[in-house]
Amino acid sequence: MNSEDFHFDSGGPGLAANELERELLRRISAGDRDAFRDLYLRYHRRLARFLTRLLHRYADAEEIINDTLWIVWQRAGEFRNASRVSTWIMGIAYRRALNMIRRAATHERAMMLEIAESEGSVSDSAQALEQRQLLAAGLAKLPLEQRLVLEFTYYMDHSCEEVAEIMECPVNTVKTRMFNARRKLRTILADSAPGLEKSL
Amino acid sequence: MNNHLQSERCEEEAARLLPWHVAGRLDAADTARVTRHLARCTICREDEVHERAIRALMKTESSVDYAPQPGLARTLSRIDELERESPASTPAIAHAAAIPAHRRSAVPWLAAAALVQAVALGAIGTVMFHRQAGANQEPRYATLFADVTPPADGEHIRAVFAPDATLGALNDLLAANALSIVRGPSHAGVYTLAFTDPHEANGRLDRAVAALRANGQVRFAEPAPHDEVALR
Numbered sequence: 001m002n003s004e005d006f007h008f009d010s011g012g013p014g015l016a017a018n019e020l021e022r023e024l025l026r027r028i029s030a031g032d033r034d035a036f037r038d039l040y041l042r043y044h045r046r047l048a049r050f051l052t053r054l055l056h057r058y059a060d061a062e063e064i065i066n067d068t069l070w071i072v073w074q075r076a077g078e079f080r081n082a083s084r085v086s087t088w089i090m091g092i093a094y095r096r097a098l099n100m101i102r103r104a105a106t107h108e109r110a111m112m113l114e115i116a117e118s119e120g121s122v123s124d125s126a127q128a129l130e131q132r133q134l135l136a137a138g139l140a141k142l143p144l145e146q147r148l149v150l151e152f153t154y155y156m157d158h159s160c161e162e163v164a165e166i167m168e169c170p171v172n173t174v175k176t177r178m179f180n181a182r183r184k185l186r187t188i189l190a191d192s193a194p195g196l197e198k199s200l
Numbered sequence: 201m202n203n204h205l206q207s208e209r210c211e212e213e214a215a216r217l218l219p220w221h222v223a224g225r226l227d228a229a230d231t232a233r234v235t236r237h238l239a240r241c242t243i244c245r246e247d248e249v250h251e252r253a254i255r256a257l258m259k260t261e262s263s264v265d266y267a268p269q270p271g272l273a274r275t276l277s278r279i280d281e282l283e284r285e286s287p288a289s290t291p292a293i294a295h296a297a298a299i300p301a302h303r304r305s306a307v308p309w310l311a312a313a314a315l316v317q318a319v320a321l322g323a324i325g326t327v328m329f330h331r332q333a334g335a336n337q338e339p340r341y342a343t344l345f346a347d348v349t350p351p352a353d354g355e356h357i358r359a360v361f362a363p364d365a366t367l368g369a370l371n372d373l374l375a376a377n378a379l380s381i382v383r384g385p386s387h388a389g390v391y392t393l394a395f396t397d398p399h400e401a402n403g404r405l406d407r408a409v410a411a412l413r414a415n416g417q418v419r420f421a422e423p424a425p426h427d428e429v430a431l432r
Contacts, residue, residue: 037272043319044268058266066275067419073279074420099416103364128260135257147379150219155254159225160217175216182219182251183209 021085029077040069045077050151053136054097064100068093083165087158091166094148101144134193141188146181149174211241218244222251285390286358286422355405356382356424357393357412365417373415377408392424 021042027035044065051061071092079088139147145167152163160178164171189197209215213235220226221234238244244325357379361370374380374393384391405423412421 033276037276038273040272041268044271045266047316048266048268052266062271066271066278069279070275070419073396074274095416131257132260150254150258153219153223153225154251154258157223157225159223160220162225168398178219179216185254186250 018084018086022079022081022157025072025076025079025085028073029079036069036073039072040152043069043089046156047089050155051093051097053139053151054148055100058134060100064093067096068196075086083162086156087162087165090152090158091168094166095168131196134189134196138185138193138196141192142181143186146177146184149177150181150185153178210241210247212237212241214238215241215244215247218247219251222248224253273307282360282390282392282420286424322408353393355398356423357405358420358422359391359393359410359412359418360389360420362417362419363389369417373412373417379408380406390420 021039024035024042026038037045047065047068048058048061051064052058055061055064068089071170072089077087111179139150149163152158152166153160158166160171160174165172167174186197214234216229217226217234221231226234238248378396379393380396381391382394395408409421409423410416
């Protein structure tokens with residue numbers, strides 16, 4: 001894995017990454033396509049993974065990615081540094097994805113699906129792959145809003161306040177969703193994957 | 201490690217912050233608060249281990265490679281297409297258009313050039329208007345996507361709608377903002393919108409553009425330059 005690809009402002013504020021992305025936005029607002037290309041490539045992998053998990057179809061994920069980055073191109077000049085760039089972009093992607101889910105009612109369909117992640121690779125150990133699949137199946141059984149809070153926090157390292165901003169809800173709602181998500185996930189894993197739950 | 205029962209979960213506020221402590225996204229005060237709590241709460245210490253394991257598993261990257269190039273190429277192509285259709289959609293141009301008048305006056309040559317251009321375009325527009333008025337011929341038929349010349353006065357908006365936007369939703373959106381489609385779609389999917397009553401359009405343009413932009417069915421909305429609308 002290229003560490004540059006997986007650059008989630010991880011481990012805290014990620015100030016250097018945010019500064020770089022702010023500069024990219026400034027250049028994009030002046031019509032700089034190289035800057036747009038850089039930003040697109042920085043965000044594609046994280047958006048692809050997040051949205052594919054959310055929408056279950058890469059084609060849908062890619063449509064949202066392209067929509068999101070297209071909006072970034074259009075509105076880069078409107079970014080006011082009130083939040084991190086990643087929060088702003090994830091907010092756009094989240095709202096687009098939510099619209100797609102609501103329109104297509106894929107959420108209900110997705111909730112009934114057992115996630116069969118086709119992400120196996122020769123470099124993954126069988127145990128790690130199985131654990132990821134079990135966890136993914138457990139996450140898929142959570143209500144969408146709860147699952148997203150977990151994704152934004154654990155996968156993308158967003159703060160509670162940032163998750164609230166992305167999901168356009170009060171901070172306390174995020175905390176409650178997280179609390180319920182953790183409790184429910186634990187119950188799900190204990191029932192459906194007791195081996196995984198014990199190993200955690 | 202899951203020794204405690206669900207009923208034994210800690211309900212304190214510090215426990216609710218635990219996930220962000222695990223993610224390293226608490227400020228110093230909350231970090232200290234959670235750390236103090238962890239020192240005395242067995243349940244939360246167990247939870248912390250569990251949450252770190254969940255996070256590590258979620259963070260585990262698979263070897264799947266998502267190819268960004270096709271999507272990037274499509275998006276750049278879409279930008280090219282839109283800019284050909286609507287040059288004002290270029291961020292730099294749109295930004296310049298948004299510069300307040302007192303700042304624009306700092307570049308007098310640009311203002312002069314714009315004035316000359318405006319006069320020239322106005323003249324062309326007038327000629328075309330009179331030519332059209334002189335002809336005074338009503339079209340004998342119309343097609344669904346035929347260009348409909350919008351009224352010469354009034355404000356216009358150029359917009360791109362989501363491909364899966366429903367007709368009913370668009371009708372509602374346009375009606376709510378007293379807009380109607382007067383031209384489009386172009387090859388890039390751009391529609392030109394006008395206020396149903398041009399006399400009531402004064403001061404409503406910005407609000408209508410904002411309302412369109414806020415709507416999930418709208419991909420792009422921008423005030424259309426008068427000259428551009430009149431000349432097309």
